[in-house]
Amino acid sequence: MNMGGEAPTVGWARWGTTRNAKALPDTASTLLARILDLTPPPQAVPLAEAAVPDCELDSAVLDALRRALGAEHVLTTPAARARHASGMSTPDLLRHRQGRVPAPPQAVLCPADHAEVVSILNLCSRSGVAVVPFGGGTSVVGGLTPTAAHHVAVDLSRLDDVVAIDPLSRTATLQAGLRAPRAAELLAEHGFTLGHVPQSFEYATIGGFAATRSSGQASAGYGRFDDMVMALTIATPRGTVRAGRAPASAAGPDLRQLFLGSEGTLGVITDVTVRVRPLPAESHYEGWRFGSFADGLHAVRRLAQDGPRPTVLRLSDEVETAIGATGSGRSDGGCQLIAGYEGADVRPTVDAAAGVLAAHGGVPLGEEPGRQWARHRFDSPYLRDALLDAGAFAETLETAAYWSALPAVHDRVRQAIIDALPDGALVLAHVSHVYETGASLYFTVICSPGPDPLDRWRRAKAAASDAIAAAGATISHHHGVGADHRSWYAAEIGDVAVDLLRAVKQHLDPAGILNPGILVP
Ligand SMILES: Cc1cc2nc3c(=O)[nH]c(=O)nc-3n(C[C@H](O)[C@H](O)[C@H](O)COP(=O)(O)OP(=O)(O)OC[C@H]3O[C@@H](n4cnc5c(N)ncnc54)[C@H](O)[C@@H]3O)c2cc1C
Secondary structure (H helix, E strand, C coil): CCCCCCCCCCCCCCCCCCCCCCCCCHHHHHHHHHHCCCCCCCCCCCHHHCECCCCCCCHHHHHHHHHHHCHHHEECCHHHHHHCCCCCCHHHHHHHHCCECCCCCCEEECCCCHHHHHHHHHHHHHHCCEEEEECCCCCCCCCCCCCCCCEEEEECCCCCCEEEEECCCCEEEEECCCEHHHHHHHHHCCCEECCCCCCCCCCCEHHHHHHHCCCCCCHHHHCCHHHHEEEEEEEECCEEEEECCCCCCCCCCCCHHHHCCCCCCCCEEEEEEEECEECCCEEEEEEEEECCHHHHHHHHHHHHHHCCCCCEEEEECHHHHHHHHCCCCCCCCCEEEEEEEEECCCHHHHHHHHHHHHHCCCEEEEHHHHHHHHHCCCCHHHHHHHHHHCCCEEEEEEEEEECCCHHHHHHHHHHHHHHHCCCCEEEEEEECCECCCEEEEEEEEEECCCCCHHHHHHHHHHHHHHHHHHCCCCCCCCCCCCCCCHHHHHHHHCHHHHHHHHHHHHHHCCCCCECCCCCCC
């Protein structure tokens, strides 16, 4: 268990630190300067100088929390409160760079176990203090910024152990605050892997993955995080719920699904039992080129529907391919596909998939593009820091749709963003999570910040979200709803479902303390 009082969290105002920062390739900087009006940003305000309002929590409540957890596990320093005030979207980072922390938690609570989480919920329910579960703090949809006057953050980083491993059934019960790299290390000691590798891998936690229905880069082979969840333990203001107890069950509705994606609004997940797989003996990554995004989509769909399915499958559109090629000297045009294979003996799958890709117009590029992707698979968030440093604005958004709708969703969302940013924007997209019936689309937007980047992005993001809704796609494939997507989510599920969610929340959380303003419309 992590015994330290000050919980480790992601960087302040940037993903990385200045020590592990990644520079933009010169060619990329030159290209950006040519097409965008880059505005050199003012020096970022250091954490120590951020404007953090004083703690206003009732002293009797603070004392009670200190008695319940131990005083050293109730943090009220401006630094701890500022670090737990939001997630890691670009607007979050920009606010931090300006030293703005509008609504920090009044205190950061670091419980040791499930029982202490229950105590916190009881105490806060009685006192009417809102509670925000905090995993790795990597939310990009405003999932950590509730609409309450006062709230406390419940940092789960001390719940960082493996509870049990069942090697025969290939399951592991992991505490919710375990970060992905530590979970991977602990499972590897037993010869297992989870296979869940989102780009936020370095910081995000097991509980956060469950609470947001995360999906990782290897989802084609290992599935989404929610596919891996066998059981959950959830502390609610009403008591403890244990959902899931067998590999499959016909005993009523699957209550795991109620809590997966509940984003801290129905309870605090304290442990998760996941399906694990043997560590792969082999891995192989390779690149392919297609003449167009449409051709690439056709090939990817055939693999997703008829197999064989690689472990990693990602297809960049023409713009993302061209930008990716900047600096590498390659300028083949078309669209690049990366296929990755992990397992005991990957060669037969590699060969069979190659047959499908070639039959659909794919040109093999060999292993180097695949290796290159694998080497840089966690670079994007660091490059976002570099882009912000260079005076550009960079942010991402994502959705999913059925195969029949996917090309139109791609075009309409892209166009909506371009129209909303008339003085120039680069809009890159890729498919990286595939299903028999459809796939995700992930957009990266790079534009000039303008005088008010937050307002500019709010308008562009709203235009993109409207386009997603109008095209019949979902408002989120894996980032979740948070505060940012709430109104689109309400429209997506409809009035009856909104009332149903509210009723469930009212039952489990009668005082309305759990993450108010997040997810539930
Ligand atoms: C650079 C970057 C890259 C990303 N890449 C991916 C990606 O590839 N795939 C992907 O799926 N997502 C990605 N994300 C989004 C984010 O990492 C995921 O949503 C992740 O699952 C959040 O985990 P976390 O532990 O950081 O949760 P947090 O950000 O701390 O919390 C997220 C939400 O879940 C709630 N929550 C957290 N823990 C619990 C708990 N134990 N019980 C109940 N509620 C809880 C919080 O209250 C909040 O509403 C990325 C984010 C960033 C910044």
